[in-house]
Amino acid sequence: MTEQARTALKQLQHLDNQIADAEEKVTGFDPQFAEVEEPALVLESEVETTRKRLQEMKVEERRLEVSVDEKRTRLKRLEERMGSVRNLREEAAVTAENDMVKRALQNDEQEAFTLIDQMRKIEDRLKELTEALAEAEALVEPRRQELLADREAAKADLERLRAEREAFATDLDPRELRLYDGIRAGGRRRAVAELTADGACGNCFGMVPLQLQNEIRHGTSLIRCEACGVILAAPNPEESTGGEAAAQG
Numbered sequence: 001m002t003e004q005a006r007t008a009l010k011q012l013q014h015l016d017n018q019i020a021d022a023e024e025k026v027t028g029f030d031p032q033f034a035e036v037e038e039p040a041l042v043l044e045s046e047v048e049t050t051r052k053r054l055q056e057m058k059v060e061e062r063r064l065e066v067s068v069d070e071k072r073t074r075l076k077r078l079e080e081r082m083g084s085v086r087n088l089r090e091e092a093a094v095t096a097e098n099d100m101v102k103r104a105l106q107n108d109e110q111e112a113f114t115l116i117d118q119m120r121k122i123e124d125r126l127k128e129l130t131e132a133l134a135e136a137e138a139l140v141e142p143r144r145q146e147l148l149a150d151r152e153a154a155k156a157d158l159e160r161l162r163a164e165r166e167a168f169a170t171d172l173d174p175r176e177l178r179l180y181d182g183i184r185a186g187g188r189r190r191a192v193a194e195l196t197a198d199g200a201c202g203n204c205f206g207m208v209p210l211q212l213q214n215e216i217r218h219g220t221s222l223i224r225c226e227a228c229g230v231i232l233a234a235p236n237p238e239e240s241t242g243g244e245a246a247a248q249g
């Protein structure tokens with residue numbers, strides 16, 4: 001096999017395309033996870049919101065309790081004062097204050113009553129949601145575990161390929177490797193392509209000038225396609241299909 005078959009570069013390209021496919025496979029799991037986990041996530045967020053609301057109501061309940069206690073204490077003191085009033089004017093003042101505090105106390109109590117009623121409903125709702133969440137999680141867990149295992153396997157494949165690529169690349173001519181990497185840097189899958197039988201670039205199918213064709217077939221220097229920039233390799237007669245370079249899109 002001649003140097004011009006660019007066998008090593010083509011092998012590298014084959015590896016890199018396998019790596020690109022493996023990367024795509026790994027990221028392809030993301031939407032699958034999202035789909036599987038979505039119903040539980042929706043419930044989880046509802047549970048969270050409901051729990052927060054209940055927490056806020058408890059704070060409000062506590063505030064009302066303090067307010068009720070305060071007013072009861074005030075009423076007690078007013079009762080004591082009522083026993084020691086010295087004239088009608090003082091009695092009228094104490095009575096007026098007593099009425100006012102009593103009304104405020106009734107308001108607080110009514111508010112607390114309504115609040116406790118609402119809290120009971122929210123607690124029921126929270127219980128329902130928590131149960132539904134547990135159910136949803138139990139339901140998707142096997143599928144999630146399956147996806148996790150598949151993704152781990154895909155990641156392991158990817159790591160193996162990357163290690164293989166790294167080892168392989170150390171044996172290549174650094175200049176060629178740099179050029180190859182540069183061509184692929186923009187995300188192109190093909191950096192090296194074989195000449196077709198009729199002397200065209202195997203990537204863009206632009207005709208390659210005769211003199212360059214000869215250089216590619218018999219020379220040693222590295223030639224790139226003037227139209228698309230790929231490194232051109234001599235066709236490998238042993239590979240009937242033209243190999244990886246022609247098979248990859």
Ligand SMILES: [Zn+2]
Nearest residue numbers: 201204225228
């Ligand atoms: Zn080309």
